Amino acid sequence: VTQNHKPTPAQRKQALITGIVLAVMALAVYGVVVLKYVTNPT
Amino acid sequence: MSTATHAHDHHDDHAHDHHGPPAGFTRWMHTTNHKDIGTMYLWFSGFMFLVGGTMALGIRAELFKPGLQLMDPMFFNSLTTVHGLVMVFGAIMPAFVGFANWLVPMQIGAADMAFPRMNNWSFWLLIPAGLLLMGSFLVPGGAAGSGWTLYPPLIIQQGIAIDMTILAVHILGASSIMGSINIITTILNLRAPGMTLMRMPLFVWTWLITAYLLIAVMPVLAGAVTMLLTDRHFGTSFFNAAGGGDPTMFLHIFWFFGHPEVYIMILPAFGIISQIIPAFARKPLFGYASMVYATASIAILSFIVWGHHMFTVGMPAAGNLFFMYATMLIAVPTGVKIFNWISTMWRGEMTFETPMLFAVGFLCLFTIGGFSGLVLAVVPVDITLHNTYYVVAHFHYVLVSGALFSIMAGVYFWLPKWSGRMYNEGLGKLHFWLSMIGFNVAFFPQHFLGLAGMPRRIPDYALQFAEWNMWSSVGAFIFGFSQLIFFYNVISTIRGGQKAEQKQWEGADSLEWTHLPSPVPYHTFETAPVIK
Numbered sequence: 121v122t123q124n125h126k127p128t129p130a131q132r133k134q135a136l137i138t139g140i141v142l143a144v145m146a147l148a149v150y151g152v153v154v155l156k157y158v159t160n161p162t
Numbered sequence: 163m164s165t166a167t168h169a170h171d172h173h174d175d176h177a178h179d180h181h182g183p184p185a186g187f188t189r190w191m192h193t194t195n196h197k198d199i200g201t202m203y204l205w206f207s208g209f210m211f212l213v214g215g216t217m218a219l220g221i222r223a224e225l226f227k228p229g230l231q232l233m234d235p236m237f238f239n240s241l242t243t244v245h246g247l248v249m250v251f252g253a254i255m256p257a258f259v260g261f262a263n264w265l266v267p268m269q270i271g272a273a274d275m276a277f278p279r280m281n282n283w284s285f286w287l288l289i290p291a292g293l294l295l296m297g298s299f300l301v302p303g304g305a306a307g308s309g310w311t312l313y314p315p316l317i318i319q320q321g322i323a324i325d326m327t328i329l330a331v332h333i334l335g336a337s338s339i340m341g342s343i344n345i346i347t348t349i350l351n352l353r354a355p356g357m358t359l360m361r362m363p364l365f366v367w368t369w370l371i372t373a374y375l376l377i378a379v380m381p382v383l384a385g386a387v388t389m390l391l392t393d394r395h396f397g398t399s400f401f402n403a404a405g406g407g408d409p410t411m412f413l414h415i416f417w418f419f420g421h422p423e424v425y426i427m428i429l430p431a432f433g434i435i436s437q438i439i440p441a442f443a444r445k446p447l448f449g450y451a452s453m454v455y456a457t458a459s460i461a462i463l464s465f466i467v468w469g470h471h472m473f474t475v476g477m478p479a480a481g482n483l484f485f486m487y488a489t490m491l492i493a494v495p496t497g498v499k500i501f502n503w504i505s506t507m508w509r510g511e512m513t514f515e516t517p518m519l520f521a522v523g524f525l526c527l528f529t530i531g532g533f534s535g536l537v538l539a540v541v542p543v544d545i546t547l548h549n550t551y552y553v554v555a556h557f558h559y560v561l562v563s564g565a566l567f568s569i570m571a572g573v574y575f576w577l578p579k580w581s582g583r584m585y586n587e588g589l590g591k592l593h594f595w596l597s598m599i600g601f602n603v604a605f606f607p608q609h610f611l612g613l614a615g616m617p618r619r620i621p622d623y624a625l626q627f628a629e630w631n632m633w634s635s636v637g638a639f640i641f642g643f644s645q646l647i648f649f650y651n652v653i654s655t656i657r658g659g660q661k662a663e664q665k666q667w668e669g670a671d672s673l674e675w676t677h678l679p680s681p682v683p684y685h686t687f688e689t690a691p692v693i694k
Contacts, residue, residue, distance in 0.1 A: 125273045125687040127352055135276040135351040142343040146377050153385030153415065157400055 183684055191286075194278030196263045197682060199285050201580070203260030204573070206288055208649065210252030211566075213296070215642050217245040222604070222638040224621050225631050238621035239307030240323075244295060246310030247327070250427065251334045252292055254561065257569045258430040259284075259341050262369045264580060266345060268674040268682065269363045271354025271691040276347040280340050287337040294330040298323035309619060311416055314401040314409045318393050325394070328387045335380045342373035342380075354673075356693030360454070363672045364447060367454050368433030371461045375422045375429070378465075383419040386412060410475050417468035425464045427561060428528075429457055431568035432499060435521050437672065438575050439503050442518035443510025444669035449502040456495035456502075463492045473544045482541045489539035496532055500525065515667075516590030520571030523598050524563060531559030534609065549619075552612025558605045570597070570648065577652065578666040579674055582681030583659030589651045596644035603637025 127135065183189045183198065190202060220241050224232050233241070263281065267274055275281045298305040303321030306312070312331075317324055349362070349370045362370075389400040390412070399405025401412045432453075440447045447453065469477060469485030477485075503525055512518070534556040538544050547553060570593075578584050607630035616627045623631065662680040674682065677691050 125690045127273065127276070131351050135347045138347045138350055139277060139343050142346055142377055143339075146339045146343070146381050149378060150381035150385050153382050154388060157385075157389060157411070 192282070194274070194282055195684065196267050196275045196278070196281065197580075197684070197686070199275075199281050200260045200263030200265075202285050203256045203263060203288075206285070206292070207253050207257035207260060207569075208652075210248050210256070210292060211645070212649075214245050214248035214253055215645065217241045217248065219638060219642050221245065222635040225623070226635040227632065228623055228625055228628050230622055233621065235621045236304055236307055239309075239619065240299065240305035242619050243306045243309055244299070247295060247306075247330075248292075249561070250310060250423070251331070252288070252295070254427045254565050254569070255334075255338065256288060258369075258372075258427070258565075259338075261365070261430065261434065261569075261572055261576075262341075262345050264576065265674065266348055266366055266369060267352070268678060268686055269366050269672050270349060270352065270357050271673055271677075271687060271693065272348055272352035273685070273687055273690075275344050276352055277344050281344050284337045284340040284344065287333050287340075291330040291333040291337070294326045294333070298326040298330075301326065311413075311420070312387065312390065313416075314390065314393070314412050315403065317390060318402055325391070328391050331387050332384055335384045338376050339380050342376040345369055345373040346377075354687075354690045354693055360451065361693060363433075364436035364450070364453055364457075365430070365433035365672075368429045368436070368457050371457050372426050372429045375426050375461050375464065379419040379422045379426075382415060383423075386415040386419065389415075410472075413472045413475060414468070417471045418465075420471065421468045422461070422464040424557075424560070425460055427565045429461065431524070431565045432457065434568045434572040434575075435503065435524055437670075438517050438521040438571055439506050439525075441575070441667045441669040441671075442515065442521070443507045443512050445506055445510045446671075447502065448505035448508075449498070452498055453502055456498040459495040460492060463488065463495070467492065470539055470544070473541050474548045486539055486541050490536060493532065493536055500529060500532075511669075515574075516585070516587060516594055517571045517575035517667075519591065519594040520567050520574065523594065524567040524571065527559055527563030527567065527601070531556060531564055534559060547612055549617055550612035551608040551616045551618055554618050555605050555608035555612060558608070562605070563601055567597075570594075573648075573652065575667070576674075577655060578662030579678075579680050579682060581656045581659070582662055582679075583655050584662045584666065585651050585655040585659055589647055593644055593647040593651065596647065597641055600637050600639075600641030600644055604634050604641050605637070607631075607634045607637075 183193070183195065190198065193199060193202075220233070221238065224230075224238055263275065266272075295305075301322050303323055305323045306317070306320060306327045308317040308320065308324075312324075312327070349366060353362070359367075389398065392398040393400055393402050393407070399407035401407045401409050403409060436447055436453060467485055467489045469481060470489045473482055473485070514522070534552070538547060538553065538556055574585060574590055611627055611630050611634070614627065616623055616631075664679050665675045666680065667675065673691055673693075678686065
């Protein structure tokens, strides 16, 4: 079976950017939660 | 391993030319195909459902009559804890991710997920996490006994099983976050020409919103359990009152994750139901746009209601009132959804095959769960009912007859598309009715037990609770064993059911039914579908 339908280079690039932004968001939330309580435990 | 990497590079460079799936275990170990990974998620979920279900039957066997019958109280605590963790993180969530893997690319006209290798990794992370959770029963002191909420101070005091549980939760969280990144990226970037956001099937919409919820709250849980770990081993006192910490703070952080988590488990269920009801009513979904906005509203509101899980900790009255009214507000978008599903059925050419039976069962029983949630939202009522069996009844109506029934409905609905074979309708209906009866006999009496004051998470109870507990246990065993019919039906369908048609359900209109044969080929679309 020939698979002609695949993401275009532009789509791949956009997908990579989206993925990185989302990963940074997740890490930022983690960082904020931990740092908030590390700097002010109560 | 290097051979495998090379094989994948070759695979991608030549755009999946000339070959179907490799044979044997390597197909599953190395696969980057969204359908293979979806299948693995669903089987993993099914296995964990049996594991968690067995624990539930252990709990109900112990509670069949007053007194200690079968196990010591610590083991009972471990069963309730790991049952909750397994069902939430091992059964319900992976099942919906399995649906997302199978359906999102097909329903938006994409070739695969955006990050296929990360998709593989997301799945295989589940295995060590599951082993850690299960293995914690074997270490000295037994598995975590704190309840799935992992509240300190108990969680700080227990043995190595807690560390295993914390590591498992971290791994499961990482898996969920990677899965969510994949789903959002796929939906935002890889839709077929003409597939605008407001043309996407509701299932895709609900998963897009759910994935954002996951990315927002999973790291919060990760942060909370990291702090638990440092409290246990690195001398900090975030939650340890003896060191100046505050156990209540953990409750706030946990439930800031925990309440959106409830919607993470129910929004994809709404999506599945929103696909099934129009198909069997043979009418378009009533109020599509309002369904999208209602889903988004529920997700946003889910961030500001966490306090309703902890009305008894002594928050200021203004805080209690805020959380009470915010919680009640969620009934509005949820009501919109229920109204739209009923309106879709109104004057439809309805038939009641198994997926529709489960969908209607979902509608009736989830609404009961929603109403008992409203009851619990009222502060003075909640203070009375907190930690009673009323709460247990409420969340099982939401998560079993809500999330699980929708999973059953979805499997019956899409199994002909996935396997190319039609399941046994008679067995499906038998499964539905036994589940419906067993579920209600198991969980409806728990409302009465809770109203009468029976606390949750106890292996023994006062004599006045005996009769309804006996009924609840009988119902649980009916419900539990009826699930074997489901597994038999699925396996026998895959091994040799009757051939399914491309459009097995007359009213189904999403791309997987209109553009793809049954079973779906290994490489989903040869050319991008154009949606007009």
